[in-house]
Amino acid sequence: MKRKLKVGVVTLGCSKNTVDSERLINQFEANEFKVVTDPNTADVVIINTCGFIEAAKEESINAILNAVELKRSGKIKKVFVSGCLSQRYLDDLKKEIPEADSFFGTEDYKGILEELGAELKYELLGERSISTPNHYAYLKISEGCDHPCSFCAIPLIRGKYRSFPIEELILEAGNLAKKGVKELLIIGQDTTEYGIDIYGKRNISELLQKLSEIKGIEWIRLLYSYPSYFPEDLIDEIASNPKICKYIDIPLQHISDNILKSMRRGITGKRTKLLVEKIKKKIPGITLRTTFITGYPGETKEDFAELCKFVKETGFDRLGVFTYSAEEDTAAFKLEDNVPSSEKNKRKNRLMKLQQKISYKKNLSMVGKTLKVIIDDEESDYYIGRSERDAPEVDGEIIIYKTSKKLKTGNFYNIEIIDCNEYDLTGKIIS
Numbered sequence: 001m002k003r004k005l006k007v008g009v010v011t012l013g014c015s016k017n018t019v020d021s022e023r024l025i026n027q028f029e030a031n032e033f034k035v036v037t038d039p040n041t042a043d044v045v046i047i048n049t050c051g052f053i054e055a056a057k058e059e060s061i062n063a064i065l066n067a068v069e070l071k072r073s074g075k076i077k078k079v080f081v082s083g084c085l086s087q088r089y090l091d092d093l094k095k096e097i098p099e100a101d102s103f104f105g106t107e108d109y110k111g112i113l114e115e116l117g118a119e120l121k122y123e124l125l126g127e128r129s130i131s132t133p134n135h136y137a138y139l140k141i142s143e144g145c146d147h148p149c150s151f152c153a154i155p156l157i158r159g160k161y162r163s164f165p166i167e168e169l170i171l172e173a174g175n176l177a178k179k180g181v182k183e184l185l186i187i188g189q190d191t192t193e194y195g196i197d198i199y200g201k202r203n204i205s206e207l208l209q210k211l212s213e214i215k216g217i218e219w220i221r222l223l224y225s226y227p228s229y230f231p232e233d234l235i236d237e238i239a240s241n242p243k244i245c246k247y248i249d250i251p252l253q254h255i256s257d258n259i260l261k262s263m264r265r266g267i268t269g270k271r272t273k274l275l276v277e278k279i280k281k282k283i284p285g286i287t288l289r290t291t292f293i294t295g296y297p298g299e300t301k302e303d304f305a306e307l308c309k310f311v312k313e314t315g316f317d318r319l320g321v322f323t324y325s326a327e328e329d330t331a332a333f334k335l336e337d338n339v340p341s342s343e344k345n346k347r348k349n350r351l352m353k354l355q356q357k358i359s360y361k362k363n364l365s366m367v368g369k370t371l372k373v374i375i376d377d378e379e380s381d382y383y384i385g386r387s388e389r390d391a392p393e394v395d396g397e398i399i400i401y402k403t404s405k406k407l408k409t410g411n412f413y414n415i416e417i418i419d420c421n422e423y424d425l426t427g428k429i430i431s
Contacts, residue, residue, distance in 0.1 A: 004034040005116065008042035008076075010067070011131070012060050013050025015187050015223070015393075017083060019140045021048045022128035024082075024109050029129060031118035039067060044078040046112065049085035051157060053325040060085045061097075068099040080104065080112060084157045106158060107143075126172045133376055134180045135410030136219075136392060139173055140164075141207065142188035147226065148264045149253075150331035151293065151324065154189055161190070163198050166207055170214070177216035182410065183374065184217055185391065190226040192234065202229065205237040212243040218412070219374070221391055223249040228266035230275055239283045245388040246283055249318075251291040255310040256303040259296055264331065269306075276314060287389040289318035294351060295344025296324045297335035304347050311354055317362055318395050319355040321348045356422045363396075363420035370430055373398055373415040375407050383407050385415065385427075396423040405429050 007028050011021040024046070028035050039045045045067045049060035060083075067079045078101040086093060087105035094103060104111045110120040130137050144159040145152075173184060186208070188194065195203025204222075211220055220243055225234075227250055238244050254260055255269045267275075279286055292307060311319065323344035326337050373385040376392065385398040400407065400415055407413060407429065415427035 004032060006034045006036050006041060006043045007116075008036045008039040008045045009048060010039060010045065010063055011048045012063060013048075013052065013056055013084065015138045015185065016140055016189075017048050017050060018131060019128065019138050019187070020083070020107055022131050023107075023125070024048075024112065025129040025131070026124055026127050027109055027113055027118075027121060030121045030124055031113065031116075033116070033118070035129070039070065040075055042076050044080060044116065045070070045076055046080040046082055049081060049083035051083070051085035051088045052153065053322065053327070055325070057085060064093075064097055064100060068097065071099065078102075080115070082106070082108060082112060088153065088157050126168055127175060128172075130176070130179065130181070132392070133409065135374065135376075136183035136185060137176045137181045138185045138187050139169065139176070139211075140187050141169055141191060141194050141204075145189040146193070147190060147228075147266070148331070150262060150264045150335075151296065151327065153327045153330055156329055158189065161193055161197055163193075163195050163203075165198065166195075166203070166210060169207065170210055173211050173217065174214055177214050180216075180410065182216060182412075183219040183221065184211060185221045185223055186211075187223050190224060191222055192225045192230055202231045202234075204231060205233045208234075208237055208244055209241065212241055218243060219245050219388060221245045221247055221388075223391065225250045227252055227272060227275055235279055235282050238286075245287075246285055247287040247289070247388055247391065248279065249289040249391065253291065253293050254296065254299075254303070254307060256299075256306050259299055259303050262298060262332070262335070263293075263296065269310075273310070273314075287317040288314075289320075289391070289395070290316050291320040291322060292351065293322050293324050294347035295339035295341075297332060297337055297339070299324075299339055299347075308351065308354060311351060312358070315358050315362070316355070317359070317389065318391075319351075319358075320394070321351050323348050359396075360420070360422040363422070363425055366417045366425055367420055368417065370414050370416045371398070371427070372412055373400070373427065374412050375400075375409050378407075378409055383409075385413070387415075387425075396425065398425045398427050400427050400429060403429060 050056040070076045082104040086103045142163045144161045145155045146161040371387040375385045377384040383400040414430040417427045419426040
């Protein structure tokens with residue numbers, strides 16, 4: 001009997017890459033390859049790279065070099081490079097890392113399979129082998145981006161915005177539900193833009209409503225929403241639909257008008273504040289997650305002070321900070337990168353320290369409350385769970401120490417919050 005080819009996939013970057021890898025793995029399994037989790041045990045390793053910012057590019061290159069070293073030592077036979085970095089820097093990578101056997105762009109499942117002597121199963125393109133815990137999965141509703149943000153290379157890598165038809169997404173989500181998925185995390189470069197290209201309008205509310213009708217789906221969480229054209233009906237849908245988590249991830253990037261204009265974000269600081277106020281008013285108890293960039297070209301001390309004031313006054317539940325990274329071929333790349341790296345990091349740390357205090361205060365307000373919690377994992381003496389306030393992998397966790405009552409991963413329980421720190425909560429089982 002012929003030995004099955006063993007393939008390993010290393011996924012880097014965002015959750016959109018996770019979905020791409022899951023689709024590729026499903027194709028491998030359909031072609032009767034053996035998919036392994038440890039690259040050391042594979043015949044072929046595929047590095048699904050990220051090329052978004054400098055730190056991500058460095059991580060991707062290091063992963064490629066590590067795989068090449070495994071090949072050199074005879075542990076694996078071939079190294080394939082795919083994803084965003086390969087899409088953007090194909091010629092450079094071929095020149096600088098010739099030891100890698102083949103390079104592929106984003107979503108080039110057909111090319112990878114053919115290189116391995118297999119065929120693309122077109123009938124399976126909407127199916128995936130879930131790499132997340134079985135009870136939650138990402139649902140990618142679009143690809144590419146049309147926004148002209150000056151700092152972002154995504155349109156150069158992923159192309160123009162392309163929504164996936166509602167019918168296909170409902171079918172995919174239904175298949176995920178049949179596999180035991182209870183929580184859908186809605187992703188795309190801009191989820192609020194959904195439908196504009198194929199339906200002539202932003203149709204995200206209708207999509208969420210139809211997804212909520214799928215049997216077995218209990219939570220739907222919206223990530224990667226864009227502030228400039230945030231649909232009014234989306235706010236109403238989130239407020240009224242019990243299956244949609246009262247949670248919005250909305251990367252704002254800055255609040256200073258000078259910086260927002262240079263970033264080409266299509267929104268002013270005033271409009272940003274009005275949007276945040278409207279969301280909070282119409283959706284009581286909403287959890288808002290955002291990200292900001294420090295050290296963007298031309299960011300003055302006054303611009304940064306305005307950002308700190310905005311963060312302090314608004315009190316975001318979740319907040320992440322990136323330092324500005326100059327990306328080739330973007331509009332901002334032409335600007336003088338005049339904020340020293342040390343200052344970029346100093347501002348980042350100051351903003352995160354400010355958020356720590358806000359986060360701790362908000363977590364303290366949870367003590368004594370009972371939350372609906374889904375169990376993600378189990379350790380030797382405690383369980384790890386999340387409430388609708390928490391997206392997996394990026395937000396805090398709820399630690400539930402074990403008692404005589406055994407909890408099951410993927411199930412929901414009522415948990416009383418009894419303690420907290422800046423980011424995580426501690427709870428006890430109620431029911």
